[in-house]
Amino acid sequence: MNDKKNNIILEEYEDEFSYKKSKTNLNIEFNRIAFIFFVFLIISIIYSIQLLHLGSVKKKVSNIKPLIIKKNYRADIVDRNGNYLVKTVSSIDIGINPIEVIDKKKLLINLKLIFPNKDYIKISKKLEKNKYFYLEKKITADNYEKIMMLGDKSIKSEEKLTRIYPQKNLFSHIIGQIDDDNKGISGLEKSFDKKLKKIKEPLKLTVDTDIQFLIREELIKFHSIFRSKGSTAILMNVNNGDIISMVSYPDFDLNKRETVNDVNFINRATKGVYELGSVFKTFTVAAGLEEGLIKTDTEFLNLEKRLKCGKNIISEYDKKIPSDLTVEQILIRSGNIGSVRIGQKLEIEKLKLFLEKIGVLSKIDFDIEEVGEPIPFRWGKCKLATVSFGHGITTTPLQLAKGYAIITNGGFEIKPSLVQKKLEDNQKQKRIIKKGVSKQINEILRKIVTTKEGTAGFANIRGFEVGGKTGTAEKAIVGGYTRKAKVNTFASIFPTSKPKYVMVVLLDEPKTSKDYIYKYKNKIGSYKGTPFNTAGWTSVEVAGKIIEKIGPILATKYIEN
């Protein structure tokens, strides 16, 4: 115990006399305080930095998040040159909630001052029903101010979006319509409904307003000349499937927001399913060339004038057609029996496979939902014969254009599109038809337009190297076909030396014209009146006039395409 006490005394003694140690203890305390302050300083600086830039951090996070679908937002739609086809503008609808009306008489008097032309007997009845109703949709700024100045609680304003279509009817079938709840109900408005509500930038299409206008003008002009039920024209880039123009006539003004129930207003280009006739012969020949079963100079000798298959009799349209024809001549002269013989050489499987490959047999996957489905049929010997020359088989004009694009562009697969694709999508090209087939087909198509025997002389427009095939088909009725109603089609490509464009012109039930004056393209002179209701005298003339008008624009405007 004594030892312990002594030790303590010694320590106390040491503390008292060691000045240095005492100073160190004070320093430790001072450093601790300084350290704590320092830590607080760092924390406060870091916090202040975060505090100052909290907004920017939040902003970055919100950029990563997917865009929220706004109820009152819908992106605009522009053409390939950036011209507005659809523009969203906000509008205000005025409604009245009768339950909240204090003085009905006073309200009616006030409303009459602002809207003197309204039927106030009806409005009065609506007020009695105690059910919310719209008084004025898309109210003007002046009237909005006046009605709000009334300060009546029963008057409700609702902000809504309105779609403005500056090109009126021009793109009615392509764009389609929306309902009052900002929901697309047809055309691109329907198929791109979600995207249009999300994207910030306008949706850019492949169509050209000027070209579309010129084509539509020609269709309208010839609609009255040939008194057709309707007509359609598709202009597409053969190399990437971009649709530059797609017109279906009759059309409607989107700004009127009418409900269109008349079947005649359907989009004939995509929804119309037709038996297109001889335009299919090109596919039969292309399939034969693809399979290596025929060459363009392969001869078919002693061709019959008539063939009987079951109940059907297959005969030539042109009675002067020779009995000995090469493959090239069969296509140029549009020989039915010759096409049947090529089809028989091919057999069912090969022809079917080829038609499937170019996409004319099944429903097309397209940017708009209004697409028709080719009528399915059972293949057999007689079906093979009729399909070879384009009868008993149906498809849409859009699919016909796609088929022609593939067989003339070097055999590359394309997907028709109305919306501009990314550059890399355009570059992915897959060859589905052998190299060399296109060149042979294109040469024959050119001869159909340039030679005397060809059926499409009226499309020989100088400077554009137009090639194409005509198709005249009688419409199917119960129990057979009618000669009174025809579908005249011309599928053309230009320039044939290096095709850029495919154009399909279809006239639905055209009639002959007594007064129309045709100007020959392959010889001097003109002809008054339509002698035959065939594609050569109707659709080809329309296509020729269209190419004459749009050709210089295409050649100069899209020089680098």
Next chain:
Amino acid sequence: MRKVIFATIIILILATSLVKNSTKELEDKIFMVNENIRPLKSELGDVLLEFNYLSSPDKLTKYQSQYFEKDLIKIDITKIKKLTKKNNHINVSDFIEKTKDE
């Protein structure tokens, strides 16, 4: 050594806060500019819509028939010429080369 490390850390923190502050100012300016652009963009959209409507092919054709006596004519592509400048000389050639069958 310690003092140097502490001093460096403090300087770095202060420098970061200063840089961040200046970027914040820039961000504010950018935000203001963006906010000012928004109504201008909307105005531009409306003006463009008006322009697209007034200069649409349909309107132009109507104006043409209303104000001009002569009709619009189709351009013959074979008459379009191509001018190319080579060694200070301008060569004139056909825009479309004629093919054998034309």
